[in-house]
């Protein structure tokens with residue numbers, strides 16, 4: 291069935307109703323645009339993967355004071371939480387609470403928008419484009435006509451781990467975000483988590499909270515683990531956009547860290563990170579990704595202090611161990627997984643016998659490998675291509691997707707973590723809220739806001 295709209299009055303279709311898609315929809319509705327928000331999982335509508343968690347132990351890793359969904363209303367989330375004093379604003383609240391906040395914001399926008407807004411529950415499988423319109427094909431056979439399409443697909447599923455793929459499903463959890471990932475823990479003695487970032491921290495806490503009492507080994511190439519936020523809020527002195535590049539810039543940040551502390555030195559870079567990335571050459575960006583990224587990640591994406599404390603306590607009790615090394619082989623043996631790895635900097639091989647392995651190696655960013663019908667369709671049509679570092683979808687600075695030949699398309703745009711190649715720092719709420727706010731203004735042709743630029 292084709293839902294027909296008159297050609298002059300078509301909505302903007304947003305595929306993906308997580309944080310990015312929802313906030314883009316809300317901003318477009320504010321400008322009186324017609325919007326169609328397409329989300330395949332009704333439970334995740336407005337919340338997405340990050341804020342659709344049902345587990346209260348999963349806390350935001352950004353203070354409440356910086357979690358407003360709107361760049362032009364910094365206190366929006368604090369008011370919604372009814373937080374009024376400094377201590378409350380400093381808190382790291384559960385992500386599921388933040389999901390309710392986003393759902394509320396969407397409901398409020400829908401109530402005001404009337405027939406301008408349409409929520410569609412379904413998976414977009416493909417899109418075809420005409421000169422003046424596009425049509426989104428859904429898994430249930432519906433075809434939705436629209437003016438343009440914005441991809442807000444979120445992080446792609448985790449990188450399939452070549453070594454772990456051979457393990458039977460009873461022993462291996464390839465996707466830690468699956469609802470049932472931390473179920474069936476009875477009788478488990480030893481769990482191996484591959485990858486040591488924020489996802490690994492989530493998995494460790496969820497196992498703990500679900501009654502797991504055995505040993506946990508967290509294995510990653512360098513054995514790095516995310517650092518903790520300070521107990522109290524950041525005392526960041528704004529710094530001008532640094533004019534240094536490459537290793538000189540790194541030295542400069544280190545020097546400043548010696549003066550003001552590493553947290554303040556890294557946080558002061560935050561308003562400039564995207565432009566710093568854009569100003570560097572492709573080879574300098576590649577060098578950053580190869581050598582510095584793991585260190586940037588642990589300093590920049592921090593744990594809430596209470597989460598860091600729980601992990602420290604587990605380590606101190608001897609139940610949690612971080613190991614640096616490279617996975618060798620994995621095989622099923624007598625109902626357990628036998629996993630070998632080479633410790634970093636050593637020649638020998640170590641063996642681990644575990645009852646379950648979690649793949650927390652992070653999202654797959656390589657479009658060529660992503661096994662999603664919509665991505666495959668757009669790739670096959672030559673409508674999307676990987677950015678030069680294979681971090682996601684190649685876009686221009688306005689969010690327009692580049693086709694196979696590099697030409698920007700007015701009817702196909704993208705937002706959120708899949709656009710990392712353009713801005714690098716486009717993972718967390720403070721960056722995405724600004725990106726979607728800007729894109730809404732561009733799509734709605736609303737360039738004058740609140741006296742700005744006058």
Ligand SMILES: Cc1cc2nc3c(=O)[nH]c(=O)nc-3n(C[C@H](O)[C@H](O)[C@H](O)COP(=O)(O)OP(=O)(O)OC[C@H]3O[C@@H](n4cnc5c(N)ncnc54)[C@H](O)[C@@H]3O)c2cc1C
Nearest residue numbers: 306308309310330338339340350351413414444706718719
């Ligand atoms: C576990 C986790 C914790 C995080 N914690 C924080 C935090 O504390 N603070 C912070 O600032 N940032 C945090 N972030 C980062 C950031 O906020 C998220 O990455 C952000 O929410 C991304 O939103 P998104 O809408 O782009 O992606 P998602 O939330 O993944 O949403 C994408 C949506 O698109 C839907 N979808 C995909 N393909 C289709 C299709 N073909 N058809 C229909 N629907 C489709 C999916 O079902 C999904 O709901 C966290 C991220 C993660 C993963």
